[in-house]
Amino acid sequence: MSALRARWRTRDLVLVVVLGVTFGFLYWVLVQAWVGLSVLAGPFGDLTQHVLLGGWLLVAPLAVAITRRPGSGVVAEVMASVVEVVFLGSPVGPMLLVAALLQGAGSELPFALTRYRRFTWGVYALSGALGAFLVFWFTAVRAGWFGSDLLLLRLGLQVASGLLLGGLLARVLVQVLRRTGVLDSFAIARADASAPARA
Template identity: 30%
Template structure:
């Protein structure tokens, strides 16, 4: 059920908030409940990211051969531009499932615009990337939001996507081959810098405009 209220219990800070013994779980359940505003903003964010994915499809087709010509596998450093949305979504919405929701909306928008990838590949990747983006936030029970957590989130998605590509797209490339190692290292570096660091500072830039003032992410103090 969608909760249309905006309670002060949504005001999450960047440190862990311990729950006193015997305290009711209702405030936390309410904090995790999706509101109509969460759904709308998540959809808008997903569509915006979908446009980025779609545009990057064309840029990557041109850049990949150039970068790969320098060092095979190096172009993987750019892949996080296809999956930064998951980490950004959780930081902004601060709700369980935010990364998966925004990724799937973004993928749907990308597919509607048209791309060269199969529907199954796009949506399976989106769901897996969203799940891995959420892991560090799950561990903190969606209470801690800062740059280190964002970096861990981006790195986990990079690890998942890098392995996914090796298993299902780069079957002829061995993990311990020169190209396999360069690919995985490049994927992780890109995941940290783009999906992790860039997403955090993009959130800060959006919050600074006042667009997120009604959300916990807009009211929270920034912590780098």
Template identity: 40%
Template sequence: MNWKMKEIVLTVILSVACGVIYLGWSTLWIPVSALVGPVGAGFMFGIWVIASPIVAYIIRKPGAAFIAEVAAAAVELLTGSHFGLTALLVGVFQGIGSEIAFALFRYKHYNLFTLMLSGALAAIVGMVYNILANGFGFYTTGVFLTTLGIHIISGIILGGWLAKVVVDALAKTGVLESYELMKEKRNKDDIHGNISGM
């Protein structure tokens, strides 16, 4: 599928915005992690993958989720994340995980379940990066499973569910009228209207 210029522009704008949010979230992670420990701070994970479902939900094209996450991670890196290059590298893995969720349904379903699955798979594939970067001996079995579980739950809620809330709120303002999200909503409304009128 070819991307329209307006879709590219919106993806860039949203990715930059999410990247800045990621940077702020990374800064907040430091004191939170000091208070509750790195494992406990895992509840913050979902925000770091929200770019993927937000952009994919609006644009609805193959590659949208991956591109958005990598771009947002790049912005986080370039704006001074204390995670350094890791911010970008883990973003690549998270983007792959998120993209898989939409690919599983052949890019035809963009409902709440798919968005939440996107957050969950971003957490799982992101953890693959952590294992590759830190080695298998970095985690005990209990710490690994606890961290993974917290990341998955956070990815589902702060990644997938929150992304839908944000985009639906934006849609109500009318700024997304010319994008695939609204075209599909209008088609559904037309179908429901025709059925009701029969």
């Protein structure tokens, strides 16, 4: 596919970066909510974060769906984490970059398998679930969750959250953004124009 190999336009590049930054900021707002939630939940505070985890996966499918460029999801996710670590000082620290890389790769893989052509509910759902699944093992190793009683519960919560917040919500958001008109100059608008029946 020549369209996939084409050089990134500056607009694509800036869009992916802007998405990364905006979500980096919104993630940070989410972290504040989550810290509050985890203090409220006392000893199970650590668990409440799993419910919100999917929110961290949102930006990758968004970037992929709008620009349809290979790698855009990974770049956007890593940008968001750079913002969190470098500028906002996330409690997770620089290793968040690695987590972001895994999340981005996991979220982008389902789209890559369809060669960036199919953007159905199923592909989005798979994207969110896979992103959560990949990053789970990384976090599990780092936090020493193996041997803890809650391993499977944690996995289930995170994948479900990824599927909902990081997958399906992304498709809703893409359609809302599409209607505002800000995406009219991007690949997503051209794809819609060439195949309007398959929304």
